[in-house]
Amino acid sequence: MTLQQLEYILALDKTRHFVRAAEMCSVTQPTLSTMVQKLEDELGCLIFDRSVQPIEPTEAGKQILQQAQIILFNIRQLKEHVVSMKGGLTGSLSLAMIPTVAPYLLPKFIAAFKKNYPEISLQVTELRTETIIEKLNSAEIDMAILATPLNNSKILEVPLYYEKFVAYISPGDPIYCKQELTPNDMPTENLWVLEEGHCLRNQVLNFCDHKVHTSSIEAGSIDTLVKIVDINCGYTIIPELHIDFLTEEQKKNLRPIVRPEATREISMIIRHDYVREGLMNAVADSIKQVIPAHMLDERLKKFAIKL
Template identity: 40%
Template sequence: MTTVQLHYIVELDNHRHFARAAEACHVTQPTLSMQVHKLEDELGVLIFDRSKQPVTPTDIGKRIIEQARVVLHEMGRIDQITQEAMGNFEGEFYLGIIPTVAPALLHRIIPKLRTALPSVRFVVEELQTEVIIEKLRKDQLDAGILATPLDERGIIEHPMYYEPFMAFIPESHRLGKEKFITNSELDINDMLLLNEGHCFRNSVLNLCNKTEEREEKPLRLESGNFDTLIGLARQGYGMTLIPYLTAVDLSDELQGFVKPIAEPRPTREISVVYSRTQLKIGVIEKMIASVIASVPKKMTEEKHHVIAPV
């Protein structure tokens, strides 16, 4: 049994396809397939069921692959300990960030990250929460930035800031003349929402104490980004809720339609999340410091009423 073989079965589990796993390992498909077979012969068990498409681990294979991940992780930890002891932070760092956070946060933190970690190459992907958690479990991401609490097994959540919800309401709306609004005035049937899959959508539904059931209307509008929702609201199709940093980045003209929500002020908790087996803790700690330094101080201190994202 070799560490190369362990690496191959982990990648095959990640991709569930021999050709794609071989490509990820930078070897030919016959080479990867032969080494997986050799490991199975040595252990006397089948690790993968090749009769299924995509290829899937057997029950015993799942346990072997899980242990292989632990072995590879612990071997990598030795080098990581040495590098961090010498103050060397370098290499690639894979970060997933949800789409409702990325546009308002990335341009704030990237300059600080480049200063604090000049030898680290950040590879950033906009991904929805479920995909981030899945990729963390498969060691395809080093960390994620998303809304919490999630209480996912094996995933550590480190809250960084608390972002209030703001209401975007055009003048023609029934609440257009109000200086602020209350939670009781929010009507889900008058609300423009993000598409399903966005945790901010779930938070808005939870805030309004509603499920997915809404009144049937001749026209039901949803979108994948806040810019579209704001544009639809300005056209008189309803109101919408947006995060504080998104509101701050709006033009002066559009900020005139933004209204605060009275106490208890709804907020979302934004955290960095990572696997309990994560190696690059030193990079994560510096990233947390950069994020906290990039948002208004009051957002790191005032928790208010956190709305669950699930």
């Protein structure tokens, strides 16, 4: 078994086509087919079912592919870790962010990271929490930034910052006259929320009235929620960093949430076998340039990340 063979089966899984997989690996199709066949012979089982088109992994093959992904992930880590020990920070970073963090963090983060670490090839994807966890477990991404805690023993969480929520209320809503809101002041009958699958939806419903009678129309972004409130009355809950996206007139519709304050923790998450400490600190340092200091985790302000 060779690392090259593992790369071949992963390419074949991605393309589900021998010719395209060979092109991806810069080898001929007969070479790739032969190497895949030799690996199957060595393992004593079929990795791919060739009787269907496009080809697909067998049940055993799915498990082999998952392990192959993790092995290559660790090999790549090892090579890049050795470089970092020699004083360099190079290689690649595959990073994911949830949709309710990315609009506020990602544009400035990319600029700061590329300026400070030009030798790192950065790939960022916007994904929901469930998908992020799946891709992290299968070693398809290196790390992610999302709302925590996850209560997942397979994942290590490093808190980055804490963000308050505020209410955005239509002037036509009965609670608009209040200068601040408690959870008891926020009935869900008039509440506009994100669609199922966004962790922010659950966070909002957890500190509002627990009777879930939300509007029948559910939005896919915070910006859409604000526009719905502007036109259709009612109210919504938005993250603190979204305030800068509002006009001065819209900011008049904001109300703080008190007793208790509504806050979310945003963390960097990695697999427990992740070893690139330097790259984690590169991400953290770039985030410290983007997020206001009062929001940052106190430990992140004072200490470097240690694995």
